[in-house]
Amino acid sequence: MKISISKPILTLIFLFLSVLGAESQTIKQQLKAYREEGVKKELDIKGVNPEAVITSARYFLGVKHRLGGLDHEGLDCSGLVYISFQKHGISMPRSSSEQGRYGKQIHARNSLERGDLVFFHMSWSKKLVNHVGIYLGDDEFIHVSSSNGCIISKLSDKDWKKGFLFGTRVW
Structure with a gap:
């Protein structure tokens, strides 16, 4: 059986694949520049273990998203991490x-440990690092979604898998 694809369709396929490749290359270049600007900063964890921070983060499950928020009236993804550590x-x-920029960077998702922070580049923003959560183990992380509030998601879900940049271990 012979399949025939018209020239305009082939052109569209080529353009689509080129854009995907260029986007991936741009992210790699941005990630390299991000690392060169400084990572692996130390965080004074004051003897606190990851379970305490995870427990604090879980306290916010179900809270709605609010840009800049830091309480049960609403919070955003970095606010969840900030307040869970601040407590x-x-x-x-x-x-x-x-x-x-804090902690040891972990590049492979299968090397993450409970309590590691997970960082993402989601396509809705031009900023390289634009989403963060706390890894819970078993492919799950807690974070604040703009549409669903504070929830637990799977790293292997399509969007999170595609957007994953790196994890950090501050412990």
Whole structure:
């Protein structure tokens, strides 16, 4: 059986694949520049273990998204991380982009451990690091979604798998 594809369709397929490749290359270049600007900063964890921070984060499950929020009236993804660490006297930056500069970077999803922070580039923003959550183990992480509020999601879900940049281990 011979399949015939018209020239315009082939052109569209080529353009689509080119855009995907260019986007991937741009992300790689941005990630390289991000690392060169400084990562692996130390965080004074004051002897707190990851379970305490995870428990604090779980306290916000079901809370709606609110940009810049830090309480049960609403919060955003970096706010969840910020407040969950702050409750234990740990000073964490407020933005996901700056939070990603702390700890040892973990590049393989299968190397993540409970309590690691997970960072993403989602297509809705031009910023490289624009989403963060806390890894719970078993492919799950807690985060704040703009549409669903504070929830637990799977790293292997299509969008999160595609957007995953790296994890960090601050412990």
